[in-house]
Amino acid sequence: MIQSRVFNVLSDGYITVLRFKELEKLDFINQAVSTRGGGVSSKKGLESLNLGTQTADEWENVVENYRRFCNFANFDIKRLVLGKQTHSTNVRKVSEKDLGKGVLRERDYTDVDALVTNIKCTPLVIHTADCVPVGFIDQKGRAIGNAHCGWRGTFGELAKNTVLMMEREYGVKASDLICTVGPCICQKCYEVSKELYDDFENKFGKGRALLFDGSNYYIDLAEINIQILLQCGVKKENIINSDLCTCCNTDIFFSHRGLGPDRGIFSSVIELV
Numbered sequence: 325m326i327q328s329r330v331f332n333v334l335s336d337g338y339i340t341v342l343r344f345k346e347l348e349k350l351d352f353i354n355q356a357v358s359t360r361g362g363g364v365s366s367k368k369g370l371e372s373l374n375l376g377t378q379t380a381d382e383w384e385n386v387v388e389n390y391r392r393f394c395n396f397a398n399f400d401i402k403r404l405v406l407g408k409q410t411h412s413t414n415v416r417k418v419s420e421k422d423l424g425k426g427v428l429r430e431r432d433y434t435d436v437d438a439l440v441t442n443i444k445c446t447p448l449v450i451h452t453a454d455c456v457p458v459g460f461i462d463q464k465g466r467a468i469g470n471a472h473c474g475w476r477g478t479f480g481e482l483a484k485n486t487v488l489m490m491e492r493e494y495g496v497k498a499s500d501l502i503c504t505v506g507p508c509i510c511q512k513c514y515e516v517s518k519e520l521y522d523d524f525e526n527k528f529g530k531g532r533a534l535l536f537d538g539s540n541y542y543i544d545l546a547e548i549n550i551q552i553l554l555q556c557g558v559k560k561e562n563i564i565n566s567d568l569c570t571c572c573n574t575d576i577f578f579s580h581r582g583l584g585p586d587r588g589i590f591s592s593v594i595e596l597v
């Protein structure tokens with residue numbers, strides 16, 4: 325059973341989704357984070373609600389899993405828009421012509437790790453399995469964004485690129501944004517090389533996101549993303565950190581470190597309604 329102070333947990337006994345309580349207060353937002361159960365994928369590491377379009381799963385399994393997830397969480401599968409995630413720092417402004425791309429239609433773009441839109445009923449999908457899913461919601465309802473921040477996207481400040489795009493394209497103010505930091509790998513599960521640790525220290529300074537315990541090096545990617553958001557002008561009280569570790573909870577979430585490279589993927593979805 326999932327215990328969380330930031331999520332409402334909804335389940336029909338098969339599919340379980342998590343909804344940020346803070347976003348449930350906004351009547352113009354629908355959002356959900358998927359979990360592992362209730363799907364049709366049966367290969368080890370993919371069982372069972374694998375929503376990864378770039379995994380070793382059968383394509384029809386992934387589509388059926390999306391159908392189940394969308395039915396339960398009230399998204400229109402025909403309108404889902406996915407990124408084409410390659411650990412880039414690129415943001416795509418999603419337009420009407422992108423509707424359905426990723427699951428029911430082929431994507432005609434690549435290197436897209438964040439999505440923004442101001443179009444209603446356009447669910448933006450980011451998928452992860454340890455990386456940090458960061459959501460962006462303008463409290464005035466002008467636009468939303470969704471970003472996949474692994475270590476590369478975090479180091480390259482994809483979250484900042486997303487805020488800047490929303491400001492430029494939709495006239496959103498960073499101070500009006502609510503940002504969500506979804507389930508991702510925690511600091512104690514995310515041991516890294518000394519080289520990567522040094523790169524992060526040189527760029528972001530020696531804060532509590534970095535930990536050296538005398539022998540091993542660790543990074544808190546969620547915390548670095550929060551620092552980036554604060555620097556962009558997002559208010560501290562408007563940043564919601566799920567504090568749920570994917571690697572510590574492999575019964576609930578897919579995790580690259582926890583399950584190995586043949587793992588499935590879970591999705592974080594946001595739409596304006």
Ligand SMILES: [Zn+2]
Nearest residue numbers: 510513569572
């Ligand atoms: Zn952990």
